[in-house]
Structures are given as C-alpha cells and as structure tokens.
Amino acid sequence: MLAHHFDETKLNRLENRVKLYGNNMAPNPRRVHIFMAEKGITCENVQLDIVKGENLSDEFLAINPRGMLPTLVLDDGTVIDETVAICRYFEETQPEPALMGTDPVNKALVESKQRHMEWDGLLGAMEAFRNAFPGFASRGLGGNVGTVEAIPALVERGKETLRRFYERLDGQLAASKFIAGDDFTIADITALCTIDFAAGAARVPIPEECANVSRWHTEVSARPSIQG
Amino acid sequence: MLAHHFDETKLNRLENRVKLYGNNMAPNPRRVHIFMAEKGITCENVQLDIVKGENLSDEFLAINPRGMLPTLVLDDGTVIDETVAICRYFEETQPEPALMGTDPVNKALVESKQRHMEWDGLLGAMEAFRNAFPGFASRGLGGNVGTVEAIPALVERGKETLRRFYERLDGQLAASKFIAGDDFTIADITALCTIDFAAGAARVPIPEECANVSRWHTEVSARPSIQG
Numbered sequence: 393m394l395a396h397h398f399d400e401t402k403l404n405r406l407e408n409r410v411k412l413y414g415n416n417m418a419p420n421p422r423r424v425h426i427f428m429a430e431k432g433i434t435c436e437n438v439q440l441d442i443v444k445g446e447n448l449s450d451e452f453l454a455i456n457p458r459g460m461l462p463t464l465v466l467d468d469g470t471v472i473d474e475t476v477a478i479c480r481y482f483e484e485t486q487p488e489p490a491l492m493g494t495d496p497v498n499k500a501l502v503e504s505k506q507r508h509m510e511w512d513g514l515l516g517a518m519e520a521f522r523n524a525f526p527g528f529a530s531r532g533l534g535g536n537v538g539t540v541e542a543i544p545a546l547v548e549r550g551k552e553t554l555r556r557f558y559e560r561l562d563g564q565l566a567a568s569k570f571i572a573g574d575d576f577t578i579a580d581i582t583a584l585c586t587i588d589f590a591a592g593a594a595r596v597p598i599p600e601e602c603a604n605v606s607r608w609h610t611e612v613s614a615r616p617s618i619q620g
Numbered sequence: 621m622l623a624h625h626f627d628e629t630k631l632n633r634l635e636n637r638v639k640l641y642g643n644n645m646a647p648n649p650r651r652v653h654i655f656m657a658e659k660g661i662t663c664e665n666v667q668l669d670i671v672k673g674e675n676l677s678d679e680f681l682a683i684n685p686r687g688m689l690p691t692l693v694l695d696d697g698t699v700i701d702e703t704v705a706i707c708r709y710f711e712e713t714q715p716e717p718a719l720m721g722t723d724p725v726n727k728a729l730v731e732s733k734q735r736h737m738e739w740d741g742l743l744g745a746m747e748a749f750r751n752a753f754p755g756f757a758s759r760g761l762g763g764n765v766g767t768v769e770a771i772p773a774l775v776e777r778g779k780e781t782l783r784r785f786y787e788r789l790d791g792q793l794a795a796s797k798f799i800a801g802d803d804f805t806i807a808d809i810t811a812l813c814t815i816d817f818a819a820g821a822a823r824v825p826i827p828e829e830c831a832n833v834s835r836w837h838t839e840v841s842a843r844p845s846i847q848g
Contacts, residue, residue, distance in 0.1 A: 457788070458736070470725060477732035484724030496712030497698060504705035508686070532777070537784060543773045549760070556765060560685070 404486060406435040412478075413438045413452065414462040419514065419589040420475045421462040426581045427479045429617035431486050443527050448536055459536030476506070479578055491578045498573075505572040505579035512560070513586040516553025519546040520594035554596040557586075558605055565604035576612070584612050632714060634663040640706075641666045641680065642690040647742065647817040648703045649690040654809045655707045657845035659714050671755050676764055687764030704734065707806055719806045726800075730807055733800040737810035740788070744781025745814055747774040748822035782824040785814075786833055793832035804840070812840050 412435050414421030428434070440446040440461060447459045456463045456473050463473040464481065472478050483492045492506075493499030522528050523542040532540040561583070564571070571579040587609060591597035598605050612618065640663050642649030656662070668674040668689060676687045684691045684701050691701045692709065700706050711720045720734075721727030750756050751770040760768040789811070792799070799807035815837060819825035826833050840846065 458740075466725070470729070472725075472728045472732055474732045474735040477728045477735060480731050481724055481728035484727055496709055497694070497700075499712055500700045500705045500709035501698070503708050504700055504702040507702040507705060512686075533781070537781075540777065540780070543771060543777065545771045545773065549768065549771065552768070553761070553765075 402432055404431065404433045406433060409435070409467045411436045411438060411465045412462055413440055413447075413455070413465070415440055415442050415447075418442055418461060419517075419585040422585045422588075423475045423578075423581050424462045424464075424478050426585070426617050427491060427578060428482060430489060430491055430576070430581075430615075431482060433482055433486060453536060457536060460534065476578070491576070491581075493572075493577065502572045502577045502579055506577070506582050509571065509579055509582035509586055513554065513557040513590070514582065516550040516557065517586055517590040517594045517596070518550070520548075520550030520554065520596065521589070523547045523550070525593075550594065551596050554590050554594065555599070558599055558602045562602040562604045565608045570608070570612075576615070580608075580612055584609070584618065630660055632659065632661045634661060637663070637695045639664045639666060639693045640690055641668055641675075641683070641693070643668055643670050643675075646670055646689060647745075647813040650813045651703045651806075651809050652690045652692075652706050654813070654845050655719060655806060656710060658717060658719060658804075658809075658843075659710060661710055661714060681764055685764060688762065704806070719804070719809070721800075721805065730800045730805045733807035734805070734810050737799065737807055737814055741782065741785040741814040741818070742810065744778040744785065745818040745822045745824070746778070748776075748778030748782065748824065749817070751775045751778070753821075778822065779824050782818050782822065783827070786827050786830045790830040790832045793836045798836070798840075804843070808840055812837070812846065 412421075412424065414424065414437060416422070416425075416439065440452060442461065446452065447461055453459055455465065456471055458473060460473050462475060462478055463471060464478045465471050472481055479492065483490070493502035518534075522534070523532060523544060523546040529542050530539045532542040561571075568574075570576050571583050587598060587605070598609060640649075640652065642652065642665060644650070644653075644667065668680060670689065674680065675689055681687055683693065684699055686701060688701050690703060690706055691699060692706045693699050700709055707720065711718070721730035746762075750762070751760060751772060751774040757770050758767045760770040789799075796802075798804050799811050815826060815833070826837060
C-alpha cells in the first residue's frame with residue numbers, strides 16, 4: 393500500500409534486519425506503524441490476534457515475557473517493547489524527519505505533550521474499552537498478568553476522562569496547528585490513535601462542539617502515513 | 621544537604637534560571653529531584669501541598685492547567701510538566717552523566733525499562749494508594765479533573781499489580797546489576813521511587829523472597845543522590 397504514497401526509492405527497507413510483532417486493530421501497534429511510515433521505514437510484520445490471546449502464547453512469551461504489543465526484535469536478538477521506546481530506536485537510528493523534537497526545549501515539550509495524550513486520553517480509552525468488552529472480562533489489564541477481573545466502574549470513568557480530554561485538547565488546538573506546536577510529531581500520532589480508538593472501541597467520538605479537534609483530525613488523517 | 625555529598629564547585633546551579641514546583645512526599649517530584657542530584661544540578665524549588673490541594677489553586681493552574689507536579693518553569697516562561705519530559709530537558713542540556721541511555725539501542729532499552737517501571741509498578745501503587753486514602757475520596761484521579769470518585773476495587777488490583785511487579789523484577793535483577801543493565805539510569809530512579817511509595821503509601825513492601833530486589837534497593841538507596 394505504501395507504494396501509492398511514498399517514493400519507493402526513498403524507503404528505508406529493514407525487512408531483513410528487524411521484525412515487528414503487532415496487531416492492526418490495536419492503537420499501540422498502530423502508533424509505531426504510523427511513526428515508521430512518516431520516516432519511510434518498512435520492516436517485517438508479524439500479526440498476533442490479541443482477542444484470541446496469541447500475545448499470551450508460550451511462543452510469544454519466550455520473546456516478550458510481558459506479552460505486550462508492539463514488540464520489536466533486532467537482528468542480533470535484542471528485544472524492545474513499549475511503543476515510545478520502539479519509536480525512540482527509529483528516531484535515533486534515522487533522525488529525519490524528526491518526530492520527537494529538535495532542540496532540548498522542543499524535545500522536552502514534545503515528550504510532555506506525548507505523555508499528556510497517553511495519560512489523559514489513551515489510558516481512559518483503554519479503561520473504557522477493556523472493562524466493557526466481554527472478551528476481556530477476565531483480562532482487565534493487558535499483557536501477561538494472569539486473571540484480572542474487569543472493573544465496570546472504570547468504563548464510565550474512562551468515558552468521562554475522554555470527554556475532559558477532548559475539551560482540553562480543543563482549547564489547545566485553537567492556538568496550535570499540531571499537538572506540540574507548528575510541527576507534526578509523535579504527540580499527534582498518539583492523539584490520532586487515541587481518538588480513533590476512543591471513537592471506535594470505546595464509543596466516545598469527538599464531540600460536535602470540539603471544532604478545533606475535528607479540524608486537526610481531518611488534516612492529520614489525510615497524511616499518507618495514516619492512509620497507508 | 622547536598623553539600624555533604626557533592627563537590628560544591630561542580631554543582632550546576634540554575635537557581636536564577638529554572639524553578640521547579642513539586643512536593644517532597646510525592647513519588648513523581650522525587651524522581652526529578654534524584655535525577656537532578658545525579659547530575660549535580662540545583663534550582664529554585666517551590667513546595668505545594670497536594671493533599672491540601674495547593675496544586676489545584678487558581679495561582680498554580682495559571683502556570684499548569686493540568687495541576688500536575690512536578691512542573692518546571694524556564695526563565696523565558698516556558699512550562700514543562702511530566703516527570704520524564706523534565707528529565708529529558710536536563711538530559712539534553714547537561715548530558716553527563718547519561719541517565720537516559722547512550723547509543724540508539726541502549727536509549728531505547730532504557731526508555732522501555734523506564735516505562736515498565738511506570739506502567740507495571742507506579743500506576744498500580746498510585747491506584748492502591750489514591751483509592752484508599754480518605755483525603756482523595758473525591759479525587760480518584762490526580763490533577764485538575766474535578767470530582768472523580770475513588771473506585772475501591774482498584775486498591776486490591778493495585779496491590780496485586782505490585783506483587784507481580786516485585787516478582788518479575790526479582791527475576792530480572794538476578795542477572796542484572798541495575799534495572800536496565802550495567803549502568804544506573806532513569807529506570808532505577810523510577811523503580812526506587814515506585815518501591816518506596818508502594819512500601820509507604822500503598823503498604824506493599826518488597827516481599828522477603830525477593831532477595832534480588834532487596835539487594836538492588838539497598839545499593840541504590842546508598843547513593844548520595846538518594847540520601848541527599
């Protein structure tokens with residue numbers, strides 16, 4: 393699919409060097425896919441079905457004992473999990489285009505905004521979905537944690553969190569083109585994946601009155617990295 | 621206090637350049653204090669009482685609308701919140717000693733481990749404490765989020781999370797001097813502040829059988845940055 397959007401000669405093809413375990417339906421693997429597409433990096437992808445528990449199979453736990461996706465495996469066997477850590481690896485190995493900030497202050501501000509999106513938005517969306525989805529009734533936390541009963545009270549709390557998230561973000565995007573200022577960064581990727589997941593899985597779409605969030609969402613969704 | 625442990629002539633004194641809002645009892649501000657002490661950086665500190673809600677005063681919300689601590693203010697008025705983003709600022713402006721990794725792979729692995737400590741440990745400790753503490757009965761989430769009722773079921777879930785955290789960490793520290801390998805990093809700081817907070821506020825101390833965690837905790841706690 394990338395061929396329709398990117399100059400193929402400029403792709404950084406890592407198919408024989410790194411392997412990414414993920415799931416196309418889940419927001420965290422999607423964050424890494426978009427981050428890589430923005431940099432024109434491709435690699436081998438392995439899809440695991442989270443609902444079926446393929447991330448908790450003995451085979452995958454031998455690779456990542458936490459059972460979390462995405463997980464990146466380098467050709468020397470080094471295993472890196474956690475979305476932002478995987479993005480850091482690609483940012484450090486291929487700095488352009490910069491997606492995690494430029495000078496020290498900008499890097500700190502991008503990291504701060506990225507974390508706001510995670511803690512103020514994505515965590516709430518995860519809680520709203522996970523504690524309502526029947527398939528996760530005994531998987532109230534993600535990954536290799538054994539039986540953890542869902543907590544129904546987290547569903548409404550997560551939805552309330554998302555409403556606050558949209559309202560605050562709308563105020564910020566009234567004065568800012570992207571989440572962390574004038575440039576597209578990892579903070580936009582986290583926000584986009586949070587909002588699409590909130591709208592779909594947690595059923596809390598962008599409120600009509602949040603016109604600035606809608607403007608930003610339309611613009612960002614049109615990027616080749618997101619459509620690819 | 622630092623004078624007993626550091627060569628004063630080597631301190632990087634930023635008292636007139638940056639101001640840090642925090643709280644000595646809370647784990648996140650403590651993470652930044654230790655990070656700065658490791659680098660020998662000092663600055664102006666402002667203490668806010670979270671239980672009394674000083675972080676939610678109009679005066680502080682004018683600085684940080686999220687009402688979260690720690691918050692760093694630069695001399696040009698730039699505001700940086702989120703513990704790891706503040707640490708990133710200091711890491712970028714004063715790289716030595718490196719606390720967030722060295723080469724690309726090491727930086728990614730340190731970031732990954734740091735995040736394991738947050739999501740697998742600190743989040744659980746926060747949930748176990750916040751949802752049990754009477755003073756936070758209507759402040760079930762931190763910061764400027766209005767009334768959020770505590771969810772009692774999160775107390776036991778948080779304690780279970782901490783027990784898993786200790787057990788997994790003990791296995792890792794059997795083969796590793798520090799959390800992310802041979803060097804002390806931000807991952808150790810997050811782990812130490814998580815464990816001390818878990819033992820104190822959430823009443824889940826290191827289990828006796830976790831001898832490797834205890835060994836590591838004793839060694840790390842003896843560092844001047846932690847004692848200071």
